[in-house]
Amino acid sequence: xxxxxxxxxxxxxxxxxxxxxxxxxxxxxxxxxxALLIQNVDLFYFTGTLQNGxxxxxxxxxxxxLVQKDYARASVESPLLCVKIExxxxxxxxxxxxxxxxxxxxxxxDVVPVSLFNRIKGLFPKWEILSISDEIxxxxxxxxxxxxxxxxxxxxxxxxxxxxxxxxxxEGMSEVELDGILISMGRALGHQGFLRMRGxxxxxxxxxxxxxxxxxxxxxxxxxxxxxxxxxxxxxxxxTRKIKRDEPVVIDYGGGYNGYVxxxxxxxxxxRLKDHFQKAYQVAxxxxxxxxxxxxxxxxxxxxxxxxxxxxxREGLADNFMGYGEGxxxxxxxxxxxxINELPIISKGGRRPLQPGxxxxxxxxxxxxxxxxxxIELDYIVGEKGLExxxxxxxxxxxx
Amino acid sequence: xxxxxxxxxxxxxxxxxxxxxxxxxxxxxxxxxxALLIQNVDLFYFTGTLQNGxxxxxxxxxxxxLVQKDYARASVESPLLCVKIExxxxxxxxxxxxxxxxxxxxxxxDVVPVSLFNRIKGLFPKWEILSISDEIxxxxxxxxxxxxxxxxxxxxxxxxxxxxxxxxxxEGMSEVELDGILISMGRALGHQGFLRMRGxxxxxxxxxxxxxxxxxxxxxxxxxxxxxxxxxxxxxxxxTRKIKRDEPVVIDYGGGYNGYVxxxxxxxxxxRLKDHFQKAYQVAxxxxxxxxxxxxxxxxxxxxxxxxxxxxxREGLADNFMGYGEGxxxxxxxxxxxxINELPIISKGGRRPLQPGxxxxxxxxxxxxxxxxxxIELDYIVGEKGLExxxxxxxxxxxx
Numbered sequence: 001x002x003x004x005x006x007x008x009x010x011x012x013x014x015x016x017x018x019x020x021x022x023x024x025x026x027x028x029x030x031x032x033x034x035a036l037l038i039q040n041v042d043l044f045y046f047t048g049t050l051q052n053g054x055x056x057x058x059x060x061x062x063x064x065x066l067v068q069k070d071y072a073r074a075s076v077e078s079p080l081l082c083v084k085i086e087x088x089x090x091x092x093x094x095x096x097x098x099x100x101x102x103x104x105x106x107x108x109x110d111v112v113p114v115s116l117f118n119r120i121k122g123l124f125p126k127w128e129i130l131s132i133s134d135e136i137x138x139x140x141x142x143x144x145x146x147x148x149x150x151x152x153x154x155x156x157x158x159x160x161x162x163x164x165x166x167x168x169x170x171e172g173m174s175e176v177e178l179d180g181i182l183i184s185m186g187r188a189l190g191h192q193g194f195l196r197m198r199g200x201x202x203x204x205x206x207x208x209x210x211x212x213x214x215x216x217x218x219x220x221x222x223x224x225x226x227x228x229x230x231x232x233x234x235x236x237x238x239x240t241r242k243i244k245r246d247e248p249v250v251i252d253y254g255g256g257y258n259g260y261v262x263x264x265x266x267x268x269x270x271x272r273l274k275d276h277f278q279k280a281y282q283v284a285x286x287x288x289x290x291x292x293x294x295x296x297x298x299x300x301x302x303x304x305x306x307x308x309x310x311x312x313x314r315e316g317l318a319d320n321f322m323g324y325g326e327g328x329x330x331x332x333x334x335x336x337x338x339x340i341n342e343l344p345i346i347s348k349g350g351r352r353p354l355q356p357g358x359x360x361x362x363x364x365x366x367x368x369x370x371x372x373x374x375x376i377e378l379d380y381i382v383g384e385k386g387l388e389x390x391x392x393x394x395x396x397x398x399x400x
Numbered sequence: 401x402x403x404x405x406x407x408x409x410x411x412x413x414x415x416x417x418x419x420x421x422x423x424x425x426x427x428x429x430x431x432x433x434x435a436l437l438i439q440n441v442d443l444f445y446f447t448g449t450l451q452n453g454x455x456x457x458x459x460x461x462x463x464x465x466l467v468q469k470d471y472a473r474a475s476v477e478s479p480l481l482c483v484k485i486e487x488x489x490x491x492x493x494x495x496x497x498x499x500x501x502x503x504x505x506x507x508x509x510d511v512v513p514v515s516l517f518n519r520i521k522g523l524f525p526k527w528e529i530l531s532i533s534d535e536i537x538x539x540x541x542x543x544x545x546x547x548x549x550x551x552x553x554x555x556x557x558x559x560x561x562x563x564x565x566x567x568x569x570x571e572g573m574s575e576v577e578l579d580g581i582l583i584s585m586g587r588a589l590g591h592q593g594f595l596r597m598r599g600x601x602x603x604x605x606x607x608x609x610x611x612x613x614x615x616x617x618x619x620x621x622x623x624x625x626x627x628x629x630x631x632x633x634x635x636x637x638x639x640t641r642k643i644k645r646d647e648p649v650v651i652d653y654g655g656g657y658n659g660y661v662x663x664x665x666x667x668x669x670x671x672r673l674k675d676h677f678q679k680a681y682q683v684a685x686x687x688x689x690x691x692x693x694x695x696x697x698x699x700x701x702x703x704x705x706x707x708x709x710x711x712x713x714r715e716g717l718a719d720n721f722m723g724y725g726e727g728x729x730x731x732x733x734x735x736x737x738x739x740i741n742e743l744p745i746i747s748k749g750g751r752r753p754l755q756p757g758x759x760x761x762x763x764x765x766x767x768x769x770x771x772x773x774x775x776i777e778l779d780y781i782v783g784e785k786g787l788e789x790x791x792x793x794x795x796x797x798x799x800x
Contacts, residue, residue, distance in 0.1 A: 007630075007640065008630060008631040008632070008633075010632060011632075038600070038601075039600065039601065040601040040603070044632070044633055048632065049632055049635070050620065050632060050633055050634070050635045051619070051620045051635065052601070052620035068620075069618075069619075069620050069622075069726065070618045070619050070620055070626075070726055070727065071726060072618065072726060073618060073619055073620075073635065077632045077635075107514075109513065109514040109515045109518075110513055110514075110515045111513050111600060112513060112514055112600065113509065113510055113511050113512060113513055113514070113599075113600055114507075114509040114512055114513070114514055114517045114531075115509045115510050115531060115533070116600065117514045118509075131514075131515060133515070174588070176587045176588060176590065176591075177587070177588045179587055179593075180583060180584030180585070180586070180587030180588050181584055183580060183583055183584060183587065184580030184581050184583060184584040185580070186580070187576050187577070187579055187580030187583065187638075188574070188576060188577045188580050190576065190630050190640060191576075191630075192629070192630055192631050192633060192634040193579075193605050193629070193630070193634055193637050193638075194594070194603065194605065194634065196603075199513075200438070200439065200511060200512065200513055200516065201438075201439065201440040201452070203440070203594065203596075205593050205594065218469075218470045218472065218473060219451070219469075219470050219473055220440075220450060220451045220452035220468075220469050220470055220473075222469075226470075229592070229593070230407075230408060230590050230591075230592055230593070231408040231592050231657070231658045231659060232408070232410060232444070232448065232449055232450060232477045232658075232659075233408075233444055233450055233592060233658055233659025233660075233738070234450070234592040234593055234594065234656075234659065235449070235450045235451065235473065235477075237593050238587075238593075240407065240590060256634075257631070258631045258632075258633055259631060259632075259633025259634065260633075326469065326470055326471060326472060327470065338633070
């Protein structure tokens with residue numbers, strides 16, 4: 001009896017052109033003549049299609065998407081001018097045909113590998129190539145109404161999955177078993193299949209089920225809870241550990257709808273948790289309530305972070321907040337959109353004010369070494385007057 | 401009643417040191433003084449742990465793994481000397497402490513982004529940095545007995561999943577619904593959660609269920625079958641299309657055990673397929689049998705590719721072989737290991753002979769535009785005397 005969430009819309013034509021227009025304004029401000037974009041997510045953002053190619057955006061004139069594969073699909077999905085290109089070698093000729101002279105050209109240097117960069121430099125020896133990654137990230141951090149609708153649909157998927165946990169969680173099942181069941185639920189609801197994280201070595205799972213002491217296993221991930229995983233080769237996520245009574249089962253689920261991700265966490269327990277877990281969970285709720293009381297457009301992420309940390313410290317939980325020991329992370333929230341590590345970052349150093357249309361996951365969590373973890377993760381949309389929740393506010397740990 | 405496949409072994413100590421020793425010999429041959437490795441999969445290969453850090457391998461002397469996070473887990477998992485490093489800035493001091501002078505230093509320039517490269521170059525202005533990626537890929541293409549054991553376990557997982565399809569496939573269910581069920585089965589069997597593909601923009605799903613005309617949808621993926629996906633933002637894989645009777649349901653499943661992937665495809669049908677699908681399937685079987693009759697260590701991939709194409713052409717299926725129109729790909733097989741796009745590539749241009757210990761997926765497939773696809777994908781281990789199958793040879797389309 002699963003509800004289907006879908007079908008997915010194409011990015012509206014006017015939105016694609018408005019994104020390109022805003023980006024062209026940034027190019028002007030930065031005195032960059034043009035940008036050549038290659039990363040698949042940026043291509044999707046600016047073209048409306050994820051097909052493979054080179055997006056050339058001059059400061060003035062029309063953008064052109066040079067499509068390597070699949071031209072037919074790109075032409076249907078993108079409102080931009082699409083031109084077929086056989087290989088990278090065709091770039092100089094095709095760009096020459098666009099007319100114009102470009103000297104300072106922006107590229108996504110945070111993700112473009114050196115060898116690919118060198119091949120492009122070889123094709124355009126006169127270009128001075130600069131990084132345009134920060135400008136793209138900033139632009140992408142402000143979500144349109146269309147994007148917020150996709151994010152809300154992704155949130156509905158997560159709500160649906162969490163509400164079904166009670167039907168599946170039972171003593172003695174392994175973390176990966178529950179993980180698989182919840183993944184398959186999301187997929188049947190139209191989950192896109194995977195989530196994206198920008199950068200070299202950035203990998204993530206759609207779900208993490210950690211029970212009992214699994215909640216305190218540390219690993220390479222820049223997240224307060226990592227999970228043990230089933231192998232050192234994928235050292236994160238659910239493990240083969242059997243779920244027991246009276247211990248926290250922390251489920252972090254990433255929705256994925258039409259490219260847009262959400263990232264939420266809930267705690268479940270078969271039986272009853274020890275008092276210190278119960279207390280820490282209440283502190284997480286306090287932090288959420290306090291954040292909702294003052295955070296809005298104009299507020300500094302550093303202040304949001306500081307207030308959260310102050311509450312944790314006041315309750316004697318500073319050491320446990322956002323990880324323990326080497327596992328501690330330096331943030332309490334992160335931007336969401338087409339990737340799961342977007343701007344803003346809610347951290348000590350966050351000095352750029354929140355802006356209307358930003359979306360972030362906020363995740364006060366507490367780790368008790370050798371015992372486990374509790375916490376909540378909720379996604380918020382930043383507005384002029386306050387934060388809007390993507391999903392419902394969870395009041396209690398779900399006791400089963 | 402699911403069998404558990406596990407638990408996962410750590411890479412044996414002597415194997416880690418032997419991999420490093422072989423790599424040091426290549427550094428000597430290439431007159432490269434040292435290598436600084438960063439990509440997570442290469443780190444796992446050479447250290448036995450996927451934790452985050454910098455692996456420094458001098459041509460002579462001991463390799464050292466400078467671990468950023470998580471030091472405790474890395475120290476347990478890796479037999480190498482592990483040293484804690486707080487941030488990249490600590491590299492010059494820590495490498496200075498190792499003694500030695502390095503001028504020509506190898507890095508993985510096929511994956512290291514420009515901005516990261518520039519930061520490292522800033523720390524080591526005297527280094528001449530060269531690409532060491534090809535040497536790593538060649539080394540990794542020859543699998544040890546330990547690696548082949550992991551690959552076989554990954555194959556067992558896939559066999560188990562395929563044998564369960566008959567219990568789940570039914571008319572009217574969507575591709576994503578079946579996809580989710582089979583993913584959850586794999587996960588319960590200890591599937592690592594995702595598969596890896598090297599390079600910028602290289603993404604893949606663990607599974608692809610394509611039914612009827614979905615089998616002929618073209619997209620950006622460099623694969624003969626792409627699938628429509630559920631959104632243009634993830635333009636590959638299973639879709640919400642409902643599965644019908646008398647059409648091919650092609651399931652491509654990627655096993656993942658202890659880091660090692662397998663990649664196999666089978667065809668299922670509720671009812672009976674039209675004759676041209678039946679015939680094309682028989683031709684795929686012929687190609688597999690023919691390949692098994694002559695391919696072995698010393699054979700050229702280009703000859704294996706040519707023979708497959710000749711058989712397709714002889715049967716009047718040249719246009720349909722390995723995709724149709726813009727969707728056609730230029731290979732019929734690809735190496736497997738920790739990543740799904742390893743060496744060897746079985747293509748027209750494959751001029752380096754197969755070597756014992758190579759493992760590759762071989763996937764003769766036929767696409768009929770607007771109608772669908774059929775084909776088989778089997779994984780092989782290259783031996784001196786022939787090919788060894790990772791899983792069983794499938795004789796027939798599974799009729800249900």
